[in-house]
Amino acid sequence: MIKNRGMRHLALKVSDVERAKDFYVRVFGMKLVWQPDADNAYLSSGCDNVALHRGDHGGDAQRLxxxxxxxxxxxxxxxxxxxxxxxxxxxxxxxxxxxxxxxxxxxxxxxxxxxxxxxxxxxxxxxxxx
Incomplete structure (x- = not known):
């Protein structure tokens, strides 16, 4: 068993980082923690973290x-x-x-x-x- 305190981080591939960032800020009140470049943004609710990474969903086997x-x-x-x-x-x-x-x-x-x-x-x- 891996010790943990529950799910606190999730990373999503998104087609438009700014649009996704605006959605999570507007709909869930998340705050921008760090945006190192136009292809990545990290948001937090205060106890959870969502990473947004520009990418397509095309050939990936990973599905959420x-x-x-x-x-x-x-x-x-x-x-x-x-x-x-x-x-x-x-x-x-x-x-x-x-x-x-x-x-x-x-x-x-x-x-x-x-x-x-x-x-x-x-x-x-x-x-x-x-």
Whole structure:
């Protein structure tokens, strides 16, 4: 087993770094941490890191099903869903209350990556400090 504290970093291939950066900043409130050049950008939510690298999805065997952002409360998921719909973000799966107490919906970023906004009863209440 590899010791870990959970998923804290994800790297995505995107066709347009600026467009992807603007999406993650606008939709999820992420902050730019470092942009060494026009082909790479590193964003953070304060506890997670997303790297955006210019590249195509063409011949790669590596595929990502989806990435997820943990949301603090059910009300926050519901409000986020309403907001995403109101600004025209593509909804992949509608808001759903699951039997285990979780609540989620899925959207798509400008490069087609699927993102889940998720309230999960055991993870969402946790807080992290540095």
């Amino acid at each position: 099903d989806h990435l997820g952002f943990i949301v603090p409360t059910i009300a926050d998921v519901e409000a986020g869903y309403a907001w995403a719909k109101s600004i025209g973000v593509e909804i992949v799966h509608e808001l759903k209350h699951h039997r285990d107490g979780s609540v989620s919906f899925y959207i798509r970023d400008p490069d087609g990556n699927v993102i889940q906004a998720l309230y999960e009863p055991t993870i969402s209440p946790q807080s992290f400090s540095s």
